[in-house]
Amino acid sequence: MKEAPRPAKEVRRRAYGPYLLLLPALAATAVFLGWPMVTNGLLSLQNLNMGQLIRHATEWNGLDNYGEILGNEEFWRVSLRSLLFTAANVVLIMGIGTLTGLLLARLGPRMRLTLLFGLVLAWAMPVIAATTVYQWLFAQRFGVVNWVLDRLGWHGMADFNWTGGQFSTFFVITVLVVWQSVPFVAINLYAATTTIPKELYEAAALDGAGLWKSFTSVTLPFIRPFLYATTFLEVIWVFKAFAQVFAINEGGPERLTEILPVYAFIEGMGNQHYGMGAAISLLTILILLALTSYYLRIVLRQEEDER
Structure with missing residues (x-):
């Protein structure tokens, strides 16, 4: 019918x-x-500083801000620094987070609950509060890290200034960013492992698969989509890590630890070149879009190859 x-x-x-x-x-x-993006785009086409802001004067200069930025070597140095900073942090976050997530899957209920509680506390701590704690930990005169290193025999580290050099400052920032980001990755991957049927592990064990073979043949195929999605999110979050970098040393020493969000803020607000800061922020968004689209292309290509 x-x-x-x-x-x-x-x-x-x-x-x-x-x-x-x-x-x-x-x-x-x-x-x-959308509306803030449009406003920011219009602002990037203006020559706007404190004088124009007070007089409520609008001076359109077209693409001059973009031409000046793209012709400035400092912008390209900061861009490269931002990409390297993002890559280093994402690799560490995903590596440590994955190992922690797999550890959670193997722990007993009590130890798992304890570790999960600690991870959630680290994840829930506000960024500025966490940054303040790390500033105290790595303080030159009364920092816990210098005190511990001195006690362990590295007496030259007793008064070491962690924010006095480019690489040492980046080390502190990286430890902070990784510490804040690992809980998200670990908890997500642990949740992914709970979806894996135990029968698959039993079948792999009957086939004589060891720990590594069981991971590559059973665990990895199930958690791979979660790894892709989490890596994508971490690239975005680390690339725009303004608060940690600025709060630790305001992009110093001598602006050597500036990444693109900090660079846009200092040029726009610090130097009162508001149109220039708006242009840098839009270029930052374009670089991030290019970076994430390239990553998505790689992921989609790998998924097609697996099919």
Whole structure:
């Protein structure tokens, strides 16, 4: 018996229903993200400093800000520094986070709960509060790290200034960023391991698979989508890690630890070149979009090869 044709109104409702459900989210995105982006784009086309701001004068200079930035070697040095900083942190975060997530899967209930509680506390700590703690830990005169190193026999580290050099400052920032980001990765990957059927591990053991073979043949295929998604998020979060870098030493010493978000803030707010800062921030977004799109292409290509 043939099914009666549905009324045209019902067909339209079914067709447009998903789009109507998306309208609130799209409207909120347009208001809270789209409008600031448009405003920032218009600002990047202006020669705006404190004088123009006080006089409420608008001086359009077209793409001059972008031309000046792209012709400045400092911008390219900061861009390269930002990419290296992001790559180093993401590798450490994903490596330590994955190992911690696999450890959570193998611990007993009590130890797992204790470790999860500690991870959630580290993850929940506000960025500025965590940065303040790390400034105290790595303080030159009364820092816990210098005191411990001195007690262990490295007496030359007793008064070491961790924020006095480029690499030592980046070391402190990296430890802070990794410490804050590992809990997210570990908890996500632990959740992924709970979806793996135990029968697969039993079958692998019957086939004589060792620990490494069991990981590569059973665990890794299941957690690979979670690894891809988590890495994607970590690239975004680390690339725009403004608060940690600025709060530790404001991009110093001598602006040698500036990454692109800090560079945009200092040029825009610190030097009162607001149009220049807006242009740098938009270029930062474009670089991040290019970086993430390249990563997504690699992920999609790998998934197609696996099929």
